[in-house]
Amino acid sequence: MDTVNFASTTTPMRTPKRIIEEESEGKIIPEVMRLNVTSQNWGDKLFLLIHPEFSDAYELGWEGRKQEGDDRAPYLAAVEPSGDMAVAAIETPEGQNLLFRAGEDSVYTFYFDYEGETMYLYDRLTGEATEIRTGNTYSFEATNKTPMPRFLITQNPPKMPTGIGSLESERLEFREAQKMIIDGQLFILRDNRFYDARGVRVTELKRKEGAQ
Numbered sequence: 684m685d686t687v688n689f690a691s692t693t694t695p696m697r698t699p700k701r702i703i704e705e706e707s708e709g710k711i712i713p714e715v716m717r718l719n720v721t722s723q724n725w726g727d728k729l730f731l732l733i734h735p736e737f738s739d740a741y742e743l744g745w746e747g748r749k750q751e752g753d754d755r756a757p758y759l760a761a762v763e764p765s766g767d768m769a770v771a772a773i774e775t776p777e778g779q780n781l782l783f784r785a786g787e788d789s790v791y792t793f794y795f796d797y798e799g800e801t802m803y804l805y806d807r808l809t810g811e812a813t814e815i816r817t818g819n820t821y822s823f824e825a826t827n828k829t830p831m832p833r834f835l836i837t838q839n840p841p842k843m844p845t846g847i848g849s850l851e852s853e854r855l856e857f858r859e860a861q862k863m864i865i866d867g868q869l870f871i872l873r874d875n876r877f878y879d880a881r882g883v884r885v886t887e888l889k890r891k892e893g894a895q
Contacts, residue, residue: 711736713745716776716815717796718759718804722788725756730770731779731836733799741765742772757791758784758830767830776802781834785825793821805840807833812840 713734720727732745741763747770749760761771762780773779781804785791793804795815803812804821813821815836825833835841 713737713772714799715797716799716802718781718815719794719796720757720759720783720791721794722757722786722791725753725786725788727752727757727759728769729759729761729781731761731776732770732772733774733776734772735774737772737774739764745772746770753786755787757786757788757825758782760830762832776836777838779836780832781836782830783825783827783833784830785827789826790822790824792823795819800838802836802838803840805835805837807835807841810841810843 711734713732716731716733718729718731720729730747737745746763746765746768748765749758749767749769751758760767760769760782761773762768762782763771763773767782771779776799793813795804796817797815798817802815804815805812806821806823809823811821811823813819827833
């Protein structure tokens with residue numbers, strides 16, 4: 684069996700093993716969604732820790748920031764307001780954007796480990812959606828050498844794919860961005876541009892009839 688090298692790293696964090704060990708202590712016990720992406724020789728991992736008490740702020744002791752590893756390996760990270768995460772503590776996986784950069788290979792496969800509510804991994808480039816469930820996989824091609832928000836976790840996958848050019852030009856950086864609630868919806872304002880909670884640029888904001 685070939686060896687797959689996981690080259691990227693994180694800052695210090697609690698591991699899922701420690702989370703399980705603390706269950707008997709009455710502490711926060713998040714649900715864990717594990718996503719592995721591998722090619723013929725390389726791979727990367729992402730952990731999403733899910734609990735209603737988590738917020739958009741950096742969860743000290745829970746989260747691990749993403750750090751670049753070997754360029755030959757793929758790069759997979761969760762986009763959070765405080766940076767790109769290898770371990771992200773989130774309130775809900777709905778609307779979670781995932782960054783991906785290809786390594787030296789061009790064909791990759793996601794492997795999922797998750798038994799929670801029904802969620803899909805949506806590929807903005809191809810328009811395909813795969814249920815995130817233990818035992819399911821999703822294979823795709825990629826050659827981009829800069830991280831792009833190609834993937835979205837959602838219960839309601841969009842109908843149409845997004846072109847690669849749009850992904851490159853519309854990558855949303857949450858850092859130092861202003862958050863706004865308009866008609867009950869979350870929007871991000873950065874560089875005088877509005878983005879929705881998925882990180883997709885909104886070209887026109889229409890207020891609901893009667894909204895103040």
